[in-house]
Amino acid sequence: MTDEEDLITVSNLTMAYGGRVIQREINFSIARGDVFIIMGGSGCGKSTLLRHMIGLAIPASGEILIEGKNFFSAGDEEQKAMRRNWGITYQSGGLFSDLTLGENVAVPLQQYTAFTDGEIRDLVDYKLALVGLYGYQAYYPGEISGGMQKRAALARAIALDPAILFFDEPSAGLDPLSSRRLDELIVEISASIGGTVVIVTHELASIFSIATNAVFLDAESHTQLDVGSPRHLVENSRHAVVRQFLSRGNAMPVAIGGERNP
Amino acid sequence: MNPLSSKATFEIKHHGTNPCLLLEGNWRDSRERPTVEAMESALDGALNRGVPRVSIVLQDDVVWDARLMAMLIRLHRYCRDRNSELDLNATPDAMQRLFRLATAVDNPPSRPPKPPGFLARLGEGLSHIADDVGRFLAFIGELAVAILRFVTGRSQTRIRDLFYFIDLGGPKAVGIVSLISVLVGMILAYLGSVQLRQFGAEVYVANLVGLGMVREMGPLMTAVIMAGRTGAAYAAQLGTMQSNDEVDAVTTLGLSPMEYLVVPRVLALILVMPPLVILSNSIGLGGGALVAAGMDVNFVQFINQAQDAVSLGDVTTGLVKAVVFATLIAIAGCQAGLQSGRTSAAVGDATTRAVVHAVVYLVVADAVLNILYDKLEI
Ligand SMILES: Nc1ncnc2c1ncn2[C@@H]1O[C@H](COP(=O)(O)OP(=O)(O)OP(=O)(O)O)[C@@H](O)[C@H]1O
Ligand SMILES: [Mg+2]
Numbered sequence: 001m002t003d004e005e006d007l008i009t010v011s012n013l014t015m016a017y018g019g020r021v022i023q024r025e026i027n028f029s030i031a032r033g034d035v036f037i038i039m040g041g042s043g044c045g046k047s048t049l050l051r052h053m054i055g056l057a058i059p060a061s062g063e064i065l066i067e068g069k070n071f072f073s074a075g076d077e078e079q080k081a082m083r084r085n086w087g088i089t090y091q092s093g094g095l096f097s098d099l100t101l102g103e104n105v106a107v108p109l110q111q112y113t114a115f116t117d118g119e120i121r122d123l124v125d126y127k128l129a130l131v132g133l134y135g136y137q138a139y140y141p142g143e144i145s146g147g148m149q150k151r152a153a154l155a156r157a158i159a160l161d162p163a164i165l166f167f168d169e170p171s172a173g174l175d176p177l178s179s180r181r182l183d184e185l186i187v188e189i190s191a192s193i194g195g196t197v198v199i200v201t202h203e204l205a206s207i208f209s210i211a212t213n214a215v216f217l218d219a220e221s222h223t224q225l226d227v228g229s230p231r232h233l234v235e236n237s238r239h240a241v242v243r244q245f246l247s248r249g250n251a252m253p254v255a256i257g258g259e260r261n262p
Numbered sequence: 263m264n265p266l267s268s269k270a271t272f273e274i275k276h277h278g279t280n281p282c283l284l285l286e287g288n289w290r291d292s293r294e295r296p297t298v299e300a301m302e303s304a305l306d307g308a309l310n311r312g313v314p315r316v317s318i319v320l321q322d323d324v325v326w327d328a329r330l331m332a333m334l335i336r337l338h339r340y341c342r343d344r345n346s347e348l349d350l351n352a353t354p355d356a357m358q359r360l361f362r363l364a365t366a367v368d369n370p371p372s373r374p375p376k377p378p379g380f381l382a383r384l385g386e387g388l389s390h391i392a393d394d395v396g397r398f399l400a401f402i403g404e405l406a407v408a409i410l411r412f413v414t415g416r417s418q419t420r421i422r423d424l425f426y427f428i429d430l431g432g433p434k435a436v437g438i439v440s441l442i443s444v445l446v447g448m449i450l451a452y453l454g455s456v457q458l459r460q461f462g463a464e465v466y467v468a469n470l471v472g473l474g475m476v477r478e479m480g481p482l483m484t485a486v487i488m489a490g491r492t493g494a495a496y497a498a499q500l501g502t503m504q505s506n507d508e509v510d511a512v513t514t515l516g517l518s519p520m521e522y523l524v525v526p527r528v529l530a531l532i533l534v535m536p537p538l539v540i541l542s543n544s545i546g547l548g549g550g551a552l553v554a555a556g557m558d559v560n561f562v563q564f565i566n567q568a569q570d571a572v573s574l575g576d577v578t579t580g581l582v583k584a585v586v587f588a589t590l591i592a593i594a595g596c597q598a599g600l601q602s603g604r605t606s607a608a609v610g611d612a613t614t615r616a617v618v619h620a621v622v623y624l625v626v627a628d629a630v631l632n633i634l635y636d637k638l639e640i
Pocket of ligand 2: 091
């Protein structure tokens with residue numbers, strides 16, 4: 001497989017809960033190294049799309065290929081190997097509440113590697129330090145703030161230096177500054193470990209500051225309206241909804257884009 | 263040289279005054295990798311001389327992963343504590359960026375409180391028993407007030423909730439209560455028949471089964487089933503609500519958790535227990551009759567004999583027990599749930615506690631009531 005080939009391809013995907021179609025005819029692809037944003041209004045099916053991509057929900061029709069493989073037609077071992085390459089955070093956290101942060105980050109390392117206890121301890125220290133939580137190993141998720149929980153979830157997601165990172169609203173509920181810092185942290189980390197990132201968000205700051213590509217899902221027509229780079233779409237999308245959605249924060253792209261690379 | 267088989271090594275070089283840690287080989291795949299401690303002690307000499315800076319240099323073909331980064335972060339802290347700094351300017355770009363991120367926030371928080379040791383917990387456990395009793399009594403008091411408000415129509419309890427919990431606890435428990443009751447009735451009959459046959463008094467099996475079910479086994483077995491079924495469910499529901507901030511939301515919305523959450527559950531159980539106990543009594547008698555039929559006591563004889571033996575007073579004592587047991591089970595469940603911690607393990611603990619407390623309350627209450635009935639000669 002060459003590097004130019006697309007890492008993730010979604011073709012003619014229809015997603016439904018029971019008989020209720022959430023989105024249909026979703027088509028896009030994500031290249032290696034992309035920071036890809038799934039955007040759209042609340043309830044349009046962003047989390048649902050992410051759940052389909054990570055193999056937690058079966059497509060009603062259509063197909064999702066990751067590195068050329070369909071998760072649902074892969075065997076057990078292959079599924080496990082695919083999962084090992086993914087780092088995931090969930091919309092409502094997903095940290096194990098009865099494990100400390102250190103134990104939370106250690107879970108994937110113990111599950112997938114043969115590292116010694118000492119190595120795992122050092123790695124846990126390091127991963128928590130990467131997200132600015134050095135020294136919080138012995139705290140329980142209930143003992144730290146919501147923003148810190150988001151970062152701890154990030155530390156667990158990157159524990160294995162995964163090739164693909166999936167984040168569902170990683171910065172939702174944080175103040176604008178922390179939220180931007182977290183977004184930049186995500187991009188910085190994924191660039192350093194050479195990963196591809198798929199992020200669900202409807203926050204404009206994130207969309208403009210970190211995205212290389214994005215898909216816009218629409219709740220009314222139950223399908224995607226547009227795919228492309230947000231900077232391009234804000235001016236040139238065929239759909240007024242998309243242009244409006246993106247230009248609500250007209251001032252933001254300039255300010256944040258300007259500040260990111262001083 | 264094959265990079266996969268190459269060993270991971272390091273050596274200290276000196277450029278002028280500052281030492282330089284040169285990393286070589288495959289740090290990702292090789293089995294034998296030097297430890298941080300080895301690097302630390304190799305650097306100790308220079309650090310003791312007070313060098314301001316230690317540089318890290320990677321040979322061109324070095325293969326590295328997160329474990330090497332983790333080691334360098336530890337080494338960084340070691341040097342910093344000895345007033346020196348680790349310099350990664352000569353390392354690959356990605357390594358420098360990761361290093362910057364990992365060392366950006368470097369002041370650890372104060373340690374969280376350690377969980378107390380076993381002896382300390384034992385001591386605390388003993389002193390908590392007094393608190394427990396106090397809390398239990400306070401809970402009953404609050405509950406009584408809340409139920410009084412409900413009865414006088416001034417409460418926030420929703421009637422819809424009451425019906426929901428009645429449905430949950432009553433009709434859905436009929437199957438399991440019937441099954442257990444028929445078996446208990448049969449067991450009582452067997453137990454009695456072996457003794458009574460020696461005196462040719464088989465027909466008195468009906469007395470034994472009738473009184474045994476109505477006064478004792480009917481209420482008690484139903485209560486044990488309800489403790490495991492409904493009491494545990496109450497604890498799990500309220501515990502999960504606690505961990506989702508739902509109980510806090512009830513409070514801050516100006517509702518009383520007691521009236522809004524506890525009263526419908528307690529009342530529902532109090533209302534469904536007596537019918538279930540009557541069901542249990544009848545089915546238990548049926549089970550007894552089956553066994554008696556095998557000893558030539560026919561069904562009509564059995565029922566007549568049982569009717570003579572069991573008075574309305576006996577049935578009433580059983581139903582009073584049912585109401586008391588229902589109250590205790592619901593209280594044990596709700597109290598455990600509301601006092602649950604916020605982790606998933608804590609919710610599990612709460613459920614266990616609900617069942618264990620309920621069974622203890624049941625046995626104690628049963629003994630107390632039996633003594634009371636005996637003294638009052640009912
Ligand atoms: N488990 C489920 N069963 C049935 N319907 C569901 C389920 N989960 C989500 N839905 C429905 O699917 C639609 C999309 O939900 P989804 O959570 O994917 O939205 P979203 O775009 O992530 O919204 P938000 O931005 O608020 O997180 C919603 O209409 C929701 O009601
Ligand atoms: Mg969502």
